[in-house]
Amino acid sequence: MTLREFHNGLRIMASIDRDELEQAIGYRGALANQEWLRFRTNPWREFIRMSDADAKAVWSIIKRRQA
Numbered sequence: 001m002t003l004r005e006f007h008n009g010l011r012i013m014a015s016i017d018r019d020e021l022e023q024a025i026g027y028r029g030a031l032a033n034q035e036w037l038r039f040r041t042n043p044w045r046e047f048i049r050m051s052d053a054d055a056k057a058v059w060s061i062i063k064r065r066q067a
Contacts, residue, residue: 009062016061024057026034 001009018036039046047058 005066008066010044012062012065013047013058016043016058021058024055024061025054040059 016039018040021036021039047055050058
């Protein structure tokens with residue numbers, strides 16, 4: 001991964017919409033407001049704290065947008 005790809009990935013993470021995150025992570029209901037607000041406020045920190053499965057889902061969003 002290049003610096004440019006990494007930088008773009010961080011930008012993409014900051015622009016993920018709530019419905020896109022819910023769909024990727026596979027929430028059966030709406031993403032809890034508190035969880036969404038934490039992600040929206042600091043997606044990078046929340047990404048680090050996510051389970052491996054959830055982080056993989058967010059990574060798939062990033063990879064899809066970079067293609």
